[in-house]
Amino acid sequence: MNKPTDSIPGFRGFRHAVVTGGAGFVGSHLCTALLEGGCEVTCVDDFCTGRRENVAHLTDRPGFHLVEADICHPFDAEVAGAGAGLAPDLVLNFASPASPADYLRMPLHTLETGSSGTRNALALARRHGARFLHASTSEAYGDPQEHPQSERYWGHVNPVGPRSVYDEAKRFGEALTAAEARARGADVGIVRLFNTYGPRMRGYDGRAVPTFVRQALAGEELTVTGDGRQTRSLAYVDDTVRGVLAMAGSELPGPVNIGNPDEITMQELARLVIELTGSASGLRFIERPSDDPAVRCPDITLARGKLQWEPTVTARDGLRRTIDWFRQHAAG
Numbered sequence: 001m002n003k004p005t006d007s008i009p010g011f012r013g014f015r016h017a018v019v020t021g022g023a024g025f026v027g028s029h030l031c032t033a034l035l036e037g038g039c040e041v042t043c044v045d046d047f048c049t050g051r052r053e054n055v056a057h058l059t060d061r062p063g064f065h066l067v068e069a070d071i072c073h074p075f076d077a078e079v080a081g082a083g084a085g086l087a088p089d090l091v092l093n094f095a096s097p098a099s100p101a102d103y104l105r106m107p108l109h110t111l112e113t114g115s116s117g118t119r120n121a122l123a124l125a126r127r128h129g130a131r132f133l134h135a136s137t138s139e140a141y142g143d144p145q146e147h148p149q150s151e152r153y154w155g156h157v158n159p160v161g162p163r164s165v166y167d168e169a170k171r172f173g174e175a176l177t178a179a180e181a182r183a184r185g186a187d188v189g190i191v192r193l194f195n196t197y198g199p200r201m202r203g204y205d206g207r208a209v210p211t212f213v214r215q216a217l218a219g220e221e222l223t224v225t226g227d228g229r230q231t232r233s234l235a236y237v238d239d240t241v242r243g244v245l246a247m248a249g250s251e252l253p254g255p256v257n258i259g260n261p262d263e264i265t266m267q268e269l270a271r272l273v274i275e276l277t278g279s280a281s282g283l284r285f286i287e288r289p290s291d292d293p294a295v296r297c298p299d300i301t302l303a304r305g306k307l308q309w310e311p312t313v314t315a316r317d318g319l320r321r322t323i324d325w326f327r328q329h330a331a332g
């Protein structure tokens, strides 16, 4: 039988991956793909935004280990005691509150996770000579003045605005990761993920897709911020995971953008969700949050050229799969 990692160019056949934030939305899909690819997985999570249900399908499977720990404190001993047969050869650093509602509620924990947490995850990788991959974000570009955003763009971030707790923590995590490579010759990579959506998002996490899907399924008005003309580019989670694993398997230091360049306005997205759910809901326009970026679209030339990666799931298909999942699960 084909493994999901077989189709990933250059995947190195890692044997034990540590995934911080592995019980979160993206992390749980990564754990699943790695395990199905024949890799042992130790998932480290403090459950501040993640859920045990996200990895419930993995907990009885051989080779999966779940550790409850806050990566802001060193967590080597917990990983060593989790039961994996081998030392880690890959560390994927995905722990961090990621939705604006979450990081605005936990500003200091978000900063601490991006800084001390990333330092501790890097230290774990260093001790085992493992490749380290840091999950950064398109938020590193802030409210961009260049469009689309390529990795050469340095960004436009308000360092003291409310969103800075996330943006600057991620930028610091990138700086730390890059310095680890420069100062110690570590094998590191940085991926800048653009908006990703799919099953296991929480209906109340504040991000546009789960909010719209939850509201449409409940027959409520869909709350569009501002005039709804601001754009996002939305990647289905399977595409993102494939991109992350391709980057893990490569020797590239990054940063490399992983996202879907098909741009959609928030108003178009809301109308598409209404159409696909068959809902009778209308739209309601509400105030736009401060420092909310007006446009967001990745230039993925680098990922296409160096990783032979590009997204393949259309917005319609990805939204259909997400809506099906939301129909079967409590909106959360």
Ligand SMILES: NC(=O)c1ccc[n+]([C@@H]2O[C@H](COP(=O)([O-])OP(=O)(O)OC[C@H]3O[C@@H](n4cnc5c(N)ncnc54)[C@H](O)[C@@H]3O)[C@@H](O)[C@H]2O)c1
Pocket: 020, 021, 022, 023, 024, 025, 026, 027, 044, 045, 046, 047, 048, 049, 050, 051, 069, 070, 071, 072, 093, 094, 095, 096, 097, 098, 099, 102, 113, 117, 135, 136, 137, 138, 192, 193, 194, 195, 196, 197
């Ligand atoms: N989903 C996206 O659109 C997107 C876009 C860009 C970047 N990212 C990055 O991908 C990663 C995952 O995002 P997500 O959307 O799955 O969010 P999520 O909130 O679902 O997952 C984050 C996970 O990290 C855990 N966590 C947070 N702080 C921790 C800590 N100190 N110690 C241990 N665990 C901790 C949470 O409990 C949760 O399980 C984040 O680093 C995020 O910045 C996601």
